[in-house]
Amino acid sequence: MERIPILKMGPFLLVTIQIDLYDRLALTLENDLINMVSQTGARGVLIDISTVSIVDSFMGRILGNIASMSRIMDAETVVVGMQPAVAITLVELGLTLQGVYTALNVEKGMELLNTKLGDNLELDDDEEEDQDDRND
Amino acid sequence: MIVMTKDTMEIVREQDVVPFRNRVREFSTRIGMSLVNQTKLITAASELVRNMLKYASGGKVILEIISYNAKTGVRLTFKDEGPGIPDVAMAMRDGFSTGRSLGLGLPGAKRLVNEFDLKSNPGEGTTVTVIHWKNGR
Amino acid sequence: MNTTAQVLEKNKERILEKWMQNQLSDAALRDDLMTNDELQRQSREMLDGLLRAVSKGNYDNIYDTDFEQVTDTLRDISITRARQGFSPRETGAYVLSLKQSVIEVLVEQRQDDTSMLYREIMQLNTLLDNLSILTFETFIKGREEVILRQTDEISEISTPVIRVWDGILALPIIGTLDSARTQVVMENLLQEIVNTGSNIAILDISGVPAVDSLVAQHLIKTVSATRLMGAECIISGIRAEIAQTIVHLGIDLSNIKTKASLASALHLAFSMTNLEVRRTERHKGPKLMR
Numbered sequence: 225m226e227r228i229p230i231l232k233m234g235p236f237l238l239v240t241i242q243i244d245l246y247d248r249l250a251l252t253l254e255n256d257l258i259n260m261v262s263q264t265g266a267r268g269v270l271i272d273i274s275t276v277s278i279v280d281s282f283m284g285r286i287l288g289n290i291a292s293m294s295r296i297m298d299a300e301t302v303v304v305g306m307q308p309a310v311a312i313t314l315v316e317l318g319l320t321l322q323g324v325y326t327a328l329n330v331e332k333g334m335e336l337l338n339t340k341l342g343d344n345l346e347l348d349d350d351e352e353e354d355q356d357d358r359n360d
Numbered sequence: 361m362i363v364m365t366k367d368t369m370e371i372v373r374e375q376d377v378v379p380f381r382n383r384v385r386e387f388s389t390r391i392g393m394s395l396v397n398q399t400k401l402i403t404a405a406s407e408l409v410r411n412m413l414k415y416a417s418g419g420k421v422i423l424e425i426i427s428y429n430a431k432t433g434v435r436l437t438f439k440d441e442g443p444g445i446p447d448v449a450m451a452m453r454d455g456f457s458t459g460r461s462l463g464l465g466l467p468g469a470k471r472l473v474n475e476f477d478l479k480s481n482p483g484e485g486t487t488v489t490v491i492h493w494k495n496g497r
Numbered sequence: 498m499n500t501t502a503q504v505l506e507k508n509k510e511r512i513l514e515k516w517m518q519n520q521l522s523d524a525a526l527r528d529d530l531m532t533n534d535e536l537q538r539q540s541r542e543m544l545d546g547l548l549r550a551v552s553k554g555n556y557d558n559i560y561d562t563d564f565e566q567v568t569d570t571l572r573d574i575s576i577t578r579a580r581q582g583f584s585p586r587e588t589g590a591y592v593l594s595l596k597q598s599v600i601e602v603l604v605e606q607r608q609d610d611t612s613m614l615y616r617e618i619m620q621l622n623t624l625l626d627n628l629s630i631l632t633f634e635t636f637i638k639g640r641e642e643v644i645l646r647q648t649d650e651i652s653e654i655s656t657p658v659i660r661v662w663d664g665i666l667a668l669p670i671i672g673t674l675d676s677a678r679t680q681v682v683m684e685n686l687l688q689e690i691v692n693t694g695s696n697i698a699i700l701d702i703s704g705v706p707a708v709d710s711l712v713a714q715h716l717i718k719t720v721s722a723t724r725l726m727g728a729e730c731i732i733s734g735i736r737a738e739i740a741q742t743i744v745h746l747g748i749d750l751s752n753i754k755t756k757a758s759l760a761s762a763l764h765l766a767f768s769m770t771n772l773e774v775r776r777t778e779r780h781k782g783p784k785l786m787r
């Protein structure tokens with residue numbers, strides 16, 4: 225059966241999605257990835273979708289599921305490289321990928337994971353940078 | 361309204377979704393639709409075939425290139441003979457789902473295309489027609 | 498007795514000649530836009546098509562397949578003329594001068610049978626009037642296309658994406674933000690984010706005259722799309738009255754980073770990217786200027 229390869233890079237896992245996912249393939253990926261997180265104790269998952277041209281609500285839900293499941297196992301998920309056309313379409317569709325971090329490319333995704341990890345190691349518990357810096 | 365090209369595809373299994381999406385891409389590329397508009401149309405189409413598979417165990421799609429009032433566009437007609445939708449207004453709402461899903465498919469697809477029409481008779485089936493013009497308006 | 502079609506067919510060359518004369522004698526016709534040869538070729542094609550349709554006895558339904566070639570050519574001519582900048586008069590005169598020529602020739606040929614002539618003229622009148630309406634319709638459509646294209650170009654020009662710092666983009670929006678414009682803004686911005694690998698985009702709305710709930714929705718969409726790509730978006734240039742309307746309309750911007758001025762947005766962008774701007778103390782003399 226067709227499978228999408230998962231690469232281990234230090235404390236992170238990297239998946240590059242290069243073909244249009246049909247449902248079963250996407251569900252297999254979800255399974256494989258979660259098993260891999262649990263086996264390797266990975267602290268972060270990078271999903272590179274830079275060559276994916278269509279993300280519909282099904283795909284969106286898979287990405288969200290991977291993120292939620294990984295989080296329970298103490299790993300953060302970053303979706304990297306979303307194409308502009310895909311981003312515009314997802315917003316119109318109404319899908320904002322809540323709970324999923326995003327980054328421009330794999331390198332920036334790694335940086336992001338490293339800071340998140342660093343924060344956690346210092347036992348800083350403020351999750352996001354959102355609210356506190358609005359007024360000055 | 362003039363129909364310039366026409367094709368019909370049967371959708372019966374999930375493996376039919378990817379070739380169907382490619383066919384929609386081919387049609388939109390042929391009329392010179394921009395990438396963003398193509399992506400919107402294909403994503404909407406993807407939502408609608410998924411519904412067809414999930415709720416009506418398949419159906420068929422008619423793909424057409426049409427011209428109307430000096431505008432060119434792609435029209436897709438999704439026809440199934442499934443259970444139909446008892447309350448269309450409800451189904452069109454964001455977040456309404458009988459499939460324990462996000463309930464974004466129908467309202468999202470409507471937002472993504474220029475024209476959207478849904479007709480459904482409980483017990484007979486559902487027909488959804490969408491049109492997306494070349495320049496997205 | 499010859500049918501109308503036969504009479505016209507027999508006198509085709511004369512009609513064409515008269516028609517060309519009529520067209521060229523119109524002082525307003527601009528020969529800078531089209532050569533006479535071209536006009537002649539076009540007119541002959543048109544006349545051939547017309548006579549073919551008329552020979553089938555169809556005088557009233559120009560949307561029938563008999564007329565397909567004629568209407569296609571005519572649409573083509575009108576659209577081209579609209580794009581080339583011909584005036585409506587020049588474009589309309591094309592069919593109207595054909596009508597005149599046809600009628601002139603018929604009058605010559607039917608001197609012995611006026612009632613026949615009358616019927617023929619009535620028929621051809623209706624036919625050519627319908628064709629001339631088609632000409633105008635298409636001409637206007639052609640102009641509309643030109644306008645639409647220009648509108649697109651304007652909104653393209655009026656939304657420049659500026660690279661203000663390594664990794665920081667700014668996009669000043671001037672004028673009303675409708676949904677078509679938002680589309681262009683979003684596409685340009687997101688593409689530029691990819692091209693430059695920028696992490697932060699500042700959307701400055703000082704030049705937007707009013708913010709209603711629709712505009713706010715457009716802004717929120719742009720911010721959401723930017724975030725999906727993995728970049729952050731700051732909205733700056735929120736004037737007092739804009740802040741007031743936003744609150745009065747009950748628009749929720751609490752998830753969005755907003756700043757009053759572009760300068761303070763830039764400041765925030767610096768601190769988000771761990772950059773610091775400091776004044777260097779170069780001259781240690783008395784501070785005369787600030």
Ligand SMILES: Nc1ncnc2c1ncn2[C@@H]1O[C@H](COP(=O)(O)OP(=O)(O)OP(=O)(O)O)[C@@H](O)[C@H]1O
Binds near residue numbers: 415452
């Ligand atoms: N072709 C169809 N035949 C019968 N019922 C349908 C059909 N399409 C949609 N429905 C009904 O309309 C509801 C809403 O559809 P919609 O696509 O918006 O959401 P969903 O499929 O449940 O979730 P999502 O698409 O976000 O995964 C569905 O739950 C289903 O009850």
Ligand SMILES: [Mg+2]
Binds near residue numbers: 407410411464465466
């Ligand atoms: Mg659905």
